[in-house]
Amino acid sequence: MDNYGPYDPSVDYSPGPATREVGPEGDKIKPWKPLHMSRRNFLRGVVCSGTVIASAGFLFSTTSAARADARAVERMITLTVNGKTHRLDVPPNETLATTIRYRLGLTGTKIGCNQAECGACTVMSGGTTIYSCSTLTHRVRDSEIVTVEGIASPDGTLHPVQQAFIDELGPQCGFCTPGQVVAAVALLNKTPKPTVEQARMAMSGNLCRCGAYDHYLRGVMKAAEKV
Amino acid sequence: MTDVMHNFELYQPASLADAQELLGDHDDAWIIAGGKDSLDWFKHRVKQPSVLVDIAAIPELHGIREEADGGLYIGAMTTLTEVAESDLVNARFPALAMAASKVASPQIRNAGTLGGNVAQDTRCTYYRDGFPCYRAGGNTCYANTPTAMNREHTLFEASRCVAVTPSDTGVALAALGATFHIQGRRRDREVSADEFFIGPDVDIERMTSLEHRDILLGIRVPGTWAGAHQYFEKVADRNAWDFALVNIAMAARMEGGAIAEVSMVCGAVQCTPRRLTDVESLIVGETPGEELETLVKRVASSGAKPLNYNHFKIPLMENLAARAVRSLV
Numbered sequence: 001m002d003n004y005g006p007y008d009p010s011v012d013y014s015p016g017p018a019t020r021e022v023g024p025e026g027d028k029i030k031p032w033k034p035l036h037m038s039r040r041n042f043l044r045g046v047v048c049s050g051t052v053i054a055s056a057g058f059l060f061s062t063t064s065a066a067r068a069d070a071r072a073v074e075r076m077i078t079l080t081v082n083g084k085t086h087r088l089d090v091p092p093n094e095t096l097a098t099t100i101r102y103r104l105g106l107t108g109t110k111i112g113c114n115q116a117e118c119g120a121c122t123v124m125s126g127g128t129t130i131y132s133c134s135t136l137t138h139r140v141r142d143s144e145i146v147t148v149e150g151i152a153s154p155d156g157t158l159h160p161v162q163q164a165f166i167d168e169l170g171p172q173c174g175f176c177t178p179g180q181v182v183a184a185v186a187l188l189n190k191t192p193k194p195t196v197e198q199a200r201m202a203m204s205g206n207l208c209r210c211g212a213y214d215h216y217l218r219g220v221m222k223a224a225e226k227v
Numbered sequence: 228m229t230d231v232m233h234n235f236e237l238y239q240p241a242s243l244a245d246a247q248e249l250l251g252d253h254d255d256a257w258i259i260a261g262g263k264d265s266l267d268w269f270k271h272r273v274k275q276p277s278v279l280v281d282i283a284a285i286p287e288l289h290g291i292r293e294e295a296d297g298g299l300y301i302g303a304m305t306t307l308t309e310v311a312e313s314d315l316v317n318a319r320f321p322a323l324a325m326a327a328s329k330v331a332s333p334q335i336r337n338a339g340t341l342g343g344n345v346a347q348d349t350r351c352t353y354y355r356d357g358f359p360c361y362r363a364g365g366n367t368c369y370a371n372t373p374t375a376m377n378r379e380h381t382l383f384e385a386s387r388c389v390a391v392t393p394s395d396t397g398v399a400l401a402a403l404g405a406t407f408h409i410q411g412r413r414r415d416r417e418v419s420a421d422e423f424f425i426g427p428d429v430d431i432e433r434m435t436s437l438e439h440r441d442i443l444l445g446i447r448v449p450g451t452w453a454g455a456h457q458y459f460e461k462v463a464d465r466n467a468w469d470f471a472l473v474n475i476a477m478a479a480r481m482e483g484g485a486i487a488e489v490s491m492v493c494g495a496v497q498c499t500p501r502r503l504t505d506v507e508s509l510i511v512g513e514t515p516g517e518e519l520e521t522l523v524k525r526v527a528s529s530g531a532k533p534l535n536y537n538h539f540k541i542p543l544m545e546n547l548a549a550r551a552v553r554s555l556v
């Protein structure tokens with residue numbers, strides 16, 4: 001509705017999108033079609049093609065490669081993610097979430113809030129869960145990082161936690177799911193037979209906007225019977 | 228909204244001497260421990276130090292060791308999870324273990340450190356959002372105006388600034404009589420919680436007495452209350468992430484059914500952890516019970532000066548004090 005005047009009882013305020021007037025050329029407007037490229041492929045593409053990266057000023061800042069002071073950290077680091085070791089050029093102000101997603105193309109790890117308040121970016125570092133959005137990559141370059149991509153076995157068999165989350169209808173929109181999976185797997189690695197209270201505590205750092213908490217919790221308890 | 232962090236030079240010294248040298252070379256060097264407070268500042272571009280000194284690789288700052296007097300010395304870089312799960316801490320100072328386990332969320336506790344938790348800056352939303360308030364060097368307080376949202380702010384000792392202490396562990400440490408071991412430019416010093424946490428009347432731009440070139444090495448919890456009855460409770464909007472609206476820590480010894488000794492400290496009601504001296508002197512020598520609780524409620528919040536939206540903290544504080552006393556029955 002174009003005007004937002006006072007309520008007028010004679011008007012039919014029907015719900016739904018406002019009707020738009022279509023001019024004489026109306027039928028020539030082409031319907032919108034998605035590109036034949038999934039978002040995931042696009043992101044993989046970004047990682048490989050320098051041009052897009054160069055324009056992504058938001059993600060990658062341009063610190064000069066030379067260090068002003070030789071005591072400062074080197075930009076070239078080795079980072080072990082899901083058992084694979086990578087040689088990477090990482091500026092000191094880059095977060096682990098950025099490195100994982102945009103340099104390694106592992107987009108399973110999500111960024112929700114980017115400030116340690118949601119858990120979508122949860123990964124394991126040396127077996128414990130951390131928020132990768134609030135961790136400097138340089139801090140964890142010597143530890144083993146595991147992301148959601150490293151949870152299933154190499155032949156594609158799902159981890160009991162992943163299977164249980166499917167069975168219990170954990171994911172609704174799925175945005176929080178990678179973080180939930182990592183948090184649950186880290187718990188079961190440490191405490192294979194948790195009590196419900198322990199499971200609830202371990203999962204308390206992962207928000208779910210869809211509110212599927214009980215489903216995830218049941219999933220954790222179900223998976224605990226299998227691991 | 229968060230942004231990419233500004234450019235900075237990062238140092239990861241492996242010894243205290245190197246860290247001190249780096250702090251000496253750079254006037255705006257910022258110490259980073261777990262980074263859970265620091266990175267927020269940088270992502271919001273409110274603070275932009277050109278140099279970060281990451282102290283994680285310094286071995287002396289890690290770990291929990293026993294002391295001759297039955298107390299514990301906890302390195303500043305010990306994570307909150309390590310504090311919460313430590314058998315030693317749980318056996319001697321359950322109030323501290325409990326406080327550590329109530330901070331933020333598991334992932335934050337896995338990375339956040341005890342030193343960072345006591346040294347963290349206040350969470351006043353105006354200040355954190357970069358408003359040029361008194362604490363930020365300006366000349367007004369945005370949280371104390373007729374329309375300001377100040378349900379999280381102070382009841383006591385406001386002095387221009389009405390921000391409160393955010394730390395859960397700080398409250399437990401203050402109740403347990405802990406001392407803070409600091410390495411300064413010239414010498415080491417050890418200060419009590421009273422001197423470590425400072426109010427706006429002392430310095431409006433800092434929450435602690437740490438100055439540039441000071442490194443918090445560790446926290447010594449003396450044997451005084453080891454194994455004694457202890458209590459910690461935190462009330463927040465949500466059980467994860469949220470900072471305390473009010474929290475309370477107590478340590479006490481009983482003798483023949485009466486309270487012989489007690490130490491009680493409340494958090495999130497003042498810029499520093501607030502010792503409830505009135506309650507302490509009221510209940511020593513008394514027998515816990517309903518009658519005593521009624522009296523405790525009467526004095527617990529005396530002198531409170533609520534702002535527009537935080538009156539609810541008064542009954543909250545009174546009830547928490549009464550519940551702490553009830554735990555002695």
Ligand SMILES: Cc1cc2nc3c(=O)[nH]c(=O)nc-3n(C[C@H](O)[C@H](O)[C@H](O)COP(=O)(O)OP(=O)(O)OC[C@H]3O[C@@H](n4cnc5c(N)ncnc54)[C@H](O)[C@@H]3O)c2cc1C
Pocket residue numbers: 115116117257258259260261262263264265266267282303304307329330331332335338339340341342343344345346347348393394395396437441442443444468469470471
């Ligand atoms: C979403 C969220 C929720 C939170 N909820 C709570 C909560 O409920 N309760 C609570 O108590 N806290 C809470 N916090 C705060 C968090 O627990 C602390 O920020 C964390 O413990 C700080 O530890 P850190 O090691 O990450 O500190 P850092 O961010 O690394 O450091 C914090 C500050 O302390 C200084 N510092 C750190 N170590 C030293 C040292 N050894 N010597 C000198 N200076 C030092 C740093 O320079 C910096 O200014 C929350 C934080 C977030 C992001």
Ligand code: FES
Pocket residue numbers: 110111112113114115116117118119120121122131132133134
């Ligand atoms: S994106 Fe890291 S916690 Fe929300």
Ligand code: FES
Pocket residue numbers: 170171172173174175176177207208209210211212
């Ligand atoms: S499934 Fe949608 S946020 Fe959790």
